[in-house]
Every structure is written in structure tokens, then in C-alpha cells.
Amino acid sequence: MLWETFKLALQAILRNPMRSFLTVLGVVIGVAAVIAMVTIGKGSTAQVTADVQKMGANLMILSPGQMRFGPGNSGGSERAFALSDVDRIIDQIGSVETAAPSRTSSLVAVFGNTNYQTRVAGTDSRYLTASDWAVAEGRSFTTAEESAGKNVCILGETVRQELFGRADPVGERMRLGAMSCQIVGVLAAKGASSFGTDQDDVVLIPFKFFGRRVAGNMDVPTIYISVRDGFSIERATNDITALMREVRRIGPGEEDDFSLRDMEQVASMLNSVNRVLTGLLSAVAAVSLLVGGIGIMNIMLVSVTERTREIGIRMAVGAQAGQVLLQFLVEAIVLSALGGMLGVALGLALAALGAQLLNVPFTPDAGTIGLAFAFSALVGVVFGYFPARRAARLDPIEALRH
Amino acid sequence: MAAPNPPVIEFCDIARVYGTGAAEVRALDGISLKVEKGEFVAVMGPSGSGKSTAMNIMGCLDRPTAGRYLFNGIEVGTLTRDQRALLRRHYLGFIFQGYNLLARTTALQNVELPLIYKGLGRAEREAAALAALDKVGLADRAHHDPSELSGGQQQRVAIARALATGPHVVLADEPTGNLDTKRSVEIMELLQALNREDGLTIVMVTHEEDMADYARRLIWMVDGKVQSDRRTKGDA
Incomplete structure (x- = not known):
């Protein structure tokens, strides 16, 4: 029926x-x-x-200020880190594999008649190690270039395509804003991030070059830290927090004026x-x-x-x-x-x-x-x-x- | 309890009143009659005499306002809607003036319709429906839609549908009302044969005296009452 x-x-x-x-x-x-x-x-x-897996579950990000909402947390009062903090973290904390400073700004990249607005990040070769990012063509920065803040740069794949098409850019000179710099390498393509932003839309320059010519000081707003395999993230978090409290002279009972997030937290x-x-x-x-x-x-x-x-x-x-x-x-x-x-x-x-x-x-x-x-x-x-x-x-x- | 051999239809002083107060209409005004098994009864009368109302009550589609209606000895007045539907399903067949076949549905499927509700399986249903169509002489039209059949053929399909379940009574409401004389005669001869040869009990409302003569008994109604109840010329 x-x-x-x-x-x-x-x-x-x-x-x-x-x-x-x-x-x-x-x-x-x-x-x-x-x-x-x-x-x-x-x-x-x-x-x-x-992505988190790809970036390495052992990547951590240290930034000044607390992630907090509401009144009493006005922006701008955050104390940035110094380049010496990066070296301290690497030298004094055994579970840390490496760490790298990072500071970014949006600039126009110019090659020939082509203009392209992109994200310029001042950092160093340790960043590539920490984030497990390979150089596809050319090379990374040398130690000499980094310590001298030389005007060299590494292009993301997207920037390469926008400015050079299929041509090999290594060895060419291009302009970044008002600065001229020599291209030493091209990064391996990474694709879009979880939010659809293009990770390859970036130009890396030595941190000191960025500090001198773009920012005007050597403040470090972000430090990428990678923890050695086999070491616990929690342990590293405690060690780094203790070190930074000491360096930044935060008395007992006072709150941290920085925050340390691991990729699990970012992912969640x-x-x-x-x-x-x-x-x-x-x-x-x-x-x-x-x-x-x-x-x-x-x-x-x-x-x-x-x-x-x-x-x-x-x-x-x-x-x-x-x-x-x-x-x-x-x-x-x-x-x-x-x-x-x-x-x-x-x-x-x-x-x-x-x-x-x-x-x-x-x-x-x-x-x-x-x-x-x-x-x-x-x-x-x-x-x-x-x-x-x-x-x-x-x-x-x-x-x-x- | 029911008597050993109760009449198929028994009206005891039945009234059917529509509306109340000044607008009150007494469609049936105290009717008593019996229809025995094997009878072929024609009901005639002017418009508004209560013929259709009487048929609706006989068909368990409507209930009397007063009086008792015994169908096969069962008191219908106290039955629920669904119980009356079961009575119709198992014991009653209907033939309408306008045929009332389902459009875009083959003759066979139309005849199968009541058998579906009776819960027959597919094969059984098809066999019974084909037998009924054969009885009305339309076995070769089983897979035609009503739109492909003439009026007389459509009415035969409707008769087959009424017969398919093996009902105790077939109620026909002006079955020849939409047909020309030749087709009407064919339909009446079919009904007469079903009555005489198979002993099918038929109650039929008609406007035409010629058609009423095919029945054996004629009930004449006026103003909701039975005026006369007699044998017809055709009752031989």
C-alpha cells in the first residue's frame, strides 16, 4: 500500500x-x-x-602586548622586542631550534614598467628555517648581508610572476618603494593560506635593511621561534616566558606584556x-x-x-x-x-x-x-x-x- | 443483532434535514423502504424530491438526521467516517452520471483503484480488473485513457470499477444522463444482464421512464416522501 x-x-x-x-x-x-x-x-x-602541519606544529610566534579586548588596553603602548632578544632566545633556551625577527610593511615593487603592491618582510634566513620554507631559485641571504643590512631581496612566487613573468629574476635589480635592491633568490610556492591570503605575495629583505630604510629603528614586533623536534611546546613556552619576563624586567605578580602563541592556538x-x-x-x-x-x-x-x-x-x-x-x-x-x-x-x-x-x-x-x-x-x-x-x-x- | 437474512438496504422512517430554523430544508421526510438481495430498483421523481439524498445515504456517504438505516442489518447511523468508508470499500459500488474516472489513468488502473484500497496484490488486482472489464465488453480497451474512449465506453469502465470488488449493491446515479439513446440502451441492457444473470442488486436514480423500465421495481418520490412503489413493465 x-x-x-x-x-x-x-x-x-x-x-x-x-x-x-x-x-x-x-x-x-x-x-x-x-x-x-x-x-x-x-x-x-x-x-x-x-597548513599548521606544514608550517610545523613546533612553530611559535612571540609578539608584544596581550591579546585582550575592551578598555584599558590601548594600542601603541606595547614595548617591542630588540634584535638581541632573538639571540638570547636561541642561545639560552635549549629546546629552541632557531628564532627569527620579522617586521612587515606594504610597499610598491617596481621592475621596468611594472608596478606591484606587495608585502615586504624584514627578516633573516633563520625565518626560512623556522617556517620550513625553501628557496627555489638563487639563494638565501648570507650572514654578511644580514649583519650589514645589505639591499638584497628574495621574491615570493606571486611577486616573481607579476614582475618577471616566466623570466629568471635572480641577479636583477628592482625597486621597493624608494629603495633599490638586488634579487638573490625566489621562494618555493606555498599557495594560499587558510584564509585565502596569498602567502607567495611577499618580498623578503634583511631585517637590518628594513629597520634602517623602512622602519627607521630596529624594533622587532614579531619573533618566530621553532622548537626542536622531540621537545615539548609547553616546556619551551614556559622557558621563553620566564626569559622574556626577566629581560623585560617584569616583577613577580605583574602580567606579561607579551604573548606567545603556538600554531595549535593559531589554528584553533x-x-x-x-x-x-x-x-x-x-x-x-x-x-x-x-x-x-x-x-x-x-x-x-x-x-x-x-x-x-x-x-x-x-x-x-x-x-x-x-x-x-x-x-x-x-x-x-x-x-x-x-x-x-x-x-x-x-x-x-x-x-x-x-x-x-x-x-x-x-x-x-x-x-x-x-x-x-x-x-x-x-x-x-x-x-x-x-x-x-x-x-x-x-x-x-x-x-x-x- | 442482525436477522438471519436481512434486506440489503432498509430505511426506517429516515429524515434528512439541511439547515436550521427558517432555512430548514427537509430533503427526506420520513422514508421507509427495503431493498432485498437481487432486486433492480429504479428511483424517479422531480428535481428536489430527495432522490440524490436518498442515494447518498444508501451509499453511506451521508447519514440520516433522524430514523435508522440498516445496511445488511448493520446500523449505519452510529458508524464513524472511516467505518463507513470500509462499508463502501467492501460492499458498495458506485456509478455516476459523469462517469468520474481518473483522467490520464488507463481503464485498467481506474478499475484497479478500489482494489488497491481493498489491499489486493498487484497480480490479483490486475486479474480482477481485467475480468470486470471483460464483463462490460472492454477487455481490449484496458490500456486506453478515458480521453480515448467514448462516453458509453467510459461509463462501462465505471461499471467495471463498481463491479470489480464484488459488491453487495451497486448504486447508479443517472448512469445514462450524459448518453444518447443508443448508448443508454446499451448501458441499461448491461445493467439488466448483470442483475438477471449474476443476481447483482442495483439501485438506480433516473429521469427517463424508458430507462426505469429496465428495472424490476420503480420507486417514485415527491417532496422527500415515497409516493408510489410498484413493479415495472419490464419486470417479467
Whole structure:
């Protein structure tokens, strides 16, 4: 009987394919949007995790000031680090493999007639070690270049492409803002980061060159630290914190005026932002499901009116109210479930496309798909019930006269 | 409890009143009648005489306002909607003036419709529906849609649908009302044969005296009352 009802519902739906399609379009869009959002969200979470793995789970970032919100934490009062702090950390803490200063600014890079706005980072070759980044062409900075603050630079892949196309830039001279510098190397391509920012859109110059010509002082706003394999992050965190408190003369009981984050923390921060965004977008998409449900209710009401006589005939030959109810309910459910299926297919296609554009892995999740599909069927139950009940309550005599 | 061999239909002083107060209409005003198994009864009367109302009550589609209706000895007045649907499903067949076939549904599927509700399996259902179509002479039209059939053929499909479940009574509401004389005669001859040869009990409302003559008994109604109840010329 249920199978009969199901077949009957399918027949009724296919009798008017265009109308049925337009009816379920709302559900299709809703489900597709939810699937696409959640799948891309999961993909980018996976990407963050993979990035962290790539950067090395033993990378830590030391920056001045506390990560704090609200009043009493006005910016600008933070004490920067000094270059000597970097050497102290390397020399005095055994679990630290290496550390590098970093300071960035946005400058225009010019080569020939081509201008390109990019991020310029003052750092040194230890940064490449700490972040596990290789030089693809040419070489890294020499110790002599670093200590003299020579005007040399290493290009990120994106900058290379923008300014030189396929040509080999090593040995060329280019301008960075008002400065002229010689290109000594090109970094290996890293791709987009978890948030879609292009990590290859960068020019590295020696920290002292940056301090002298761009910043005007030798303050260090960020220190990258990498911990030796096999040493605990927690231990290194405690040691570095103790050292920095001593160097910065923070008395007992006073709060740290710097913060030290490891990549786990960075990842979880990124991921929580990611989750909030995904949740918000999915909520918007869910509204479309609701609207889609109302569309289904509307067309089912029309259908009940159109088929009043059919309902009367069914009742005359012995259909009980519950059977008529079931018939229309199943029809609404089949309709919305078909919409759900189309939506899943469309959503996965969109997610695959989006994943490619955003450069995150495409990770379809059976749970999400099942949930979205079940939800679309539920929409059919909820919004199909009222029209079905109206059909079931028809008076057979009136219905036959219709 | 039911008597050993109760009449198929028994009306005891049945009234059906629509509306209240000044707008009150007494469609049936105290009718008593019996239809025994194997009868072929024609019901005639002017418009508004209560024929259709009586048929609706017989068909368990409506309930009397007062009086008792016994169907096969079962008191219908106290049954719920769903229980009356079960009575219709198992014991009643309907033939309408406008055929009332489902559009875009083949003759076979139309005849199978009541059998679906009866819970028959696919093969059984198809066999029963084909047998019924064969009985009305339309076995070769089983896979045609109603739109591909003439009025007379559509009415035969409707008769097959009424017969398919093996009902105790077939109720026909002006079955020839939409047909020309030739087709009407064919339909009436079919009903007459079903009554005479298979012992099918039929109650039929009609406007045409010629058609009523195919029945064995004629009930004439006026103003919600039975005015006369007699044998027809055709009752031989």
C-alpha cells in the first residue's frame, strides 16, 4: 500500500514536471547552499590543520602586548622586542631550534614598467628555517648581508610572476618603494593560506635593511621561534616566558606584556572564526529551505483543490481519511525529497567548484549530506501536512460534485 | 443483532434535514423502504424530491438526521467516517452520471483503484480488473485513457470499477444522463444482464421512464416522501 502510494505520488509529480521543478526550487537552493557552505567550511578547516602541519606544529610566534579586548588596553603602548632578544632566545633556551625577527610593511615593487603592491618582510634566513620554507631559485641571504643590512631581496612566487613573468629574476635589480635592491633568490610556492591570503605575495629583505630604510629603528614586533623536534611546546613556552619576563624586567605578580602563541592556538583561533562564518552562512541558507517549504505547501494546496473530484472518487470507492492524508503527505515528501536530492547534487558541485577556487580540499561529508537530505524530507512533512489534512477532511459528496 | 437474512438496504422512517430554523430544508421526510438481495430498483421523481439524498445515504456517504438505516442489518447511523468508508470499500459500488474516472489513468488502473484500497496484490488486482472489464465488453480497451474512449465506453469502465470488488449493491446515479439513446440502451441492457444473470442488486436514480423500465421495481418520490412503489413493465 505504501509502495502504491509512493508510485502514485511520483506519477502525480511527473505529470507536471515543470511545475514540480519550480515548486521544489526553493528547497533545491536551500539544500545546495547548506551543503556548499558546510563542505567548503570543512574543507578550509582541514586546510588550516594541514597548513599548521606544514608550517610545523613546533612553530611559535612571540609578539608584544596581550591579546585582550575592551578598555584599558590601548594600542601603541606595547614595548617591542630588540634584535638581541632573538639571540638570547636561541642561545639560552635549549629546546629552541632557531628564532627569527620579522617586521612587515606594504610597499610598491617596481621592475621596468611594472608596478606591484606587495608585502615586504624584514627578516633573516633563520625565518626560512623556522617556517620550513625553501628557496627555489638563487639563494638565501648570507650572514654578511644580514649583519650589514645589505639591499638584497628574495621574491615570493606571486611577486616573481607579476614582475618577471616566466623570466629568471635572480641577479636583477628592482625597486621597493624608494629603495633599490638586488634579487638573490625566489621562494618555493606555498599557495594560499587558510584564509585565502596569498602567502607567495611577499618580498623578503634583511631585517637590518628594513629597520634602517623602512622602519627607521630596529624594533622587532614579531619573533618566530621553532622548537626542536622531540621537545615539548609547553616546556619551551614556559622557558621563553620566564626569559622574556626577566629581560623585560617584569616583577613577580605583574602580567606579561607579551604573548606567545603556538600554531595549535593559531589554528584553533582560525577554525573558530571559520566555524562562526560557516554557521552564519548556513543559517541564511536554511531560511531558503523554509521559503522552499512554503512554496511546497502552496502548490500542494493548489493540487488538493484541482484534484478535489479525484479525492471524492477515492473516498467513494472506500479510501479512508488517513489514506487520503497519507497520499498527499507522501506526495509532498517525495516532492521535497527530490528537491533535496537535486540540492545535494548541486551543492556538491558548487562545493567542488568553490574548493578549487579557494584552494581548499574538497571534503564531502556523508553526515552533512544525510542531514540536509533528511531535513528537506522533514520540510515536506511539515509543509505537506496542512494541505493533506485539508484533502482528508473533504466531504465526499461535495468533492464528487466539484 | 442482525436477522438471519436481512434486506440489503432498509430505511426506517429516515429524515434528512439541511439547515436550521427558517432555512430548514427537509430533503427526506420520513422514508421507509427495503431493498432485498437481487432486486433492480429504479428511483424517479422531480428535481428536489430527495432522490440524490436518498442515494447518498444508501451509499453511506451521508447519514440520516433522524430514523435508522440498516445496511445488511448493520446500523449505519452510529458508524464513524472511516467505518463507513470500509462499508463502501467492501460492499458498495458506485456509478455516476459523469462517469468520474481518473483522467490520464488507463481503464485498467481506474478499475484497479478500489482494489488497491481493498489491499489486493498487484497480480490479483490486475486479474480482477481485467475480468470486470471483460464483463462490460472492454477487455481490449484496458490500456486506453478515458480521453480515448467514448462516453458509453467510459461509463462501462465505471461499471467495471463498481463491479470489480464484488459488491453487495451497486448504486447508479443517472448512469445514462450524459448518453444518447443508443448508448443508454446499451448501458441499461448491461445493467439488466448483470442483475438477471449474476443476481447483482442495483439501485438506480433516473429521469427517463424508458430507462426505469429496465428495472424490476420503480420507486417514485415527491417532496422527500415515497409516493408510489410498484413493479415495472419490464419486470417479467
